[in-house]
Amino acid sequence: MKTPWDVSAQVASFESYVTGLSMEEIQEKYGLKKVVKMASNENPYGVSPRVLQCIEQTASQSFRYPQACNPRLVDALASYFGKKYPYITRDRIFIGNGSDEIIDLLFRVRTVANEDNVVTFNPCFGMYITQAKFHGCELRQAPLNSDFTFNFDALLSLVDNKTSMVFVTNPDNPSGYLTFKDDLIRLAAALPKSCLLIIDEAYIEFAGNEDEVSLIAHLDSLPNVAIMRTFSKVYGLAGLRVGYSILPEQLAEYMWRVRLPFSTNIIAQEAAIVALEDENFKQKTIELSIIGRNKIGVGLKNLGCQVFPSASNFVMFQIPKGSMTAKEFNTKLLEKGYIIRSLAAYKLPDYLRVSVGTEEQNDEFLSLCESILNNLI
Numbered sequence: 050m051k052t053p054w055d056v057s058a059q060v061a062s063f064e065s066y067v068t069g070l071s072m073e074e075i076q077e078k079y080g081l082k083k084v085v086k087m088a089s090n091e092n093p094y095g096v097s098p099r100v101l102q103c104i105e106q107t108a109s110q111s112f113r114y115p116q117a118c119n120p121r122l123v124d125a126l127a128s129y130f131g132k133k134y135p136y137i138t139r140d141r142i143f144i145g146n147g148s149d150e151i152i153d154l155l156f157r158v159r160t161v162a163n164e165d166n167v168v169t170f171n172p173c174f175g176m177y178i179t180q181a182k183f184h185g186c187e188l189r190q191a192p193l194n195s196d197f198t199f200n201f202d203a204l205l206s207l208v209d210n211k212t213s214m215v216f217v218t219n220p221d222n223p224s225g226y227l228t229f230k231d232d233l234i235r236l237a238a239a240l241p242k243s244c245l246l247i248i249d250e251a252y253i254e255f256a257g258n259e260d261e262v263s264l265i266a267h268l269d270s271l272p273n274v275a276i277m278r279t280f281s282k283v284y285g286l287a288g289l290r291v292g293y294s295i296l297p298e299q300l301a302e303y304m305w306r307v308r309l310p311f312s313t314n315i316i317a318q319e320a321a322i323v324a325l326e327d328e329n330f331k332q333k334t335i336e337l338s339i340i341g342r343n344k345i346g347v348g349l350k351n352l353g354c355q356v357f358p359s360a361s362n363f364v365m366f367q368i369p370k371g372s373m374t375a376k377e378f379n380t381k382l383l384e385k386g387y388i389i390r391s392l393a394a395y396k397l398p399d400y401l402r403v404s405v406g407t408e409e410q411n412d413e414f415l416s417l418c419e420s421i422l423n424n425l426i
């Protein structure tokens with residue numbers, strides 16, 4: 050180091066997180082009245098009215114520090130899950146500033162730089178890649194099958210006794226693929242005893258039969274499995290940043306020791322507690338999202354697109370071959386104020402992902418797709 054602003058080699062080689070243009074920037078660039086964002090798998094119904102009321106009430110408490118380690122939210126989650134699954138006790142629950150923070154901390158406490166490796170599929174959620182890189186941990190990625198289903202043999206073949214963690218996203222992002230629970234249970238059994246299997250269930254509620262497909266129902270017999278969930282998607286609180294996880298008890302304890310004590314703020318904590326109680330909003334969101342994704346899926350198929358089956362609140366698709374590039378198609382949507390996700394960042398430049406919107410947004414999106422593919426706009 051030569052100057053006071055030099056940084057470590059690992060930071061120097063880091064690239065910043067690339068986001069698309071903001072809604073305001075798109076609006077300005079294309080001179081639009083209205084912009085619709087169907088790109089980040091946010092809840093199109095917004096924040097539940099009950100939660101909004103709680104946020105307004107809690108705002109006046111903003112001068113206070115939150116209670117360290119968010120015990121009220123931990124208790125709420127323990128009682129929510131403990132009713133169904135008595136082995137989910139408060140000692141196993143860990144909360145983060147979004148799942149993003151949980152992923153960061155898992156790398157911090159579980160991996161030794163330049164020694165351990167972590168295994169996942171390719172493509173995968175960007176945060177696994179960023180955090181592995183930041184923590185100097187080798188990330189080994191097994192290719193998905195060409196239909197985006199999981200090849201567990203390929204995944205297992207990358208695991209060795211230096212594999213500290215295996216990440217599986219279920220349902221997967223960006224494809225929406227929901228894997229078989231039995232395959233995950235077999236995977237857990239096949240891993241070396243020292244390896245932690247993390248199932249990222251950020252979208253599991255949208256499968257519609259959460260209790261049947263989540264590995265939560267099996268945690269009592271799977272000591273090497275951790276589950277990650279979030280308030281960002283089905284609960285509509287992406288902007289407040291609350292994620293949670295169910296971890297082996299000893300690991301949860303270390304995570305709490307390492308976490309910045311106030312990382313989940315007081316408004317986020319209270320909002321999450323009320324969101325958890327508002328079963329009605331959650332069920333409505335799930336119901337409407339499933340209707341919406343089916344409609345989008347059928348609509349895109351009717352336009353000749355290749356559509357991948359989704360158990361989530363988004364749909365991955367390819368436009369008909371030979372029509373135009375995914376990029377051109379995406380730009381035409383942008384010009385009309387519709388923001389969807391190009392999957393170039395996932396190294397899938399020919400694929401697109403659209404988040405389920407409101408009924409009106411879904412319909413308008415489909416009719417725009419039709420006009421674009423018929424070269425009408």
Ligand SMILES: *Cc1c(COP(=O)(O)O)cnc(C)c1O
Binds near residue numbers: 090146249281291292
């Ligand atoms: C959206 C998403 C999350 C949630 O992240 P937060 O930090 O909780 O907002 C986690 N995992 C995957 C794969 C996601 O797509």
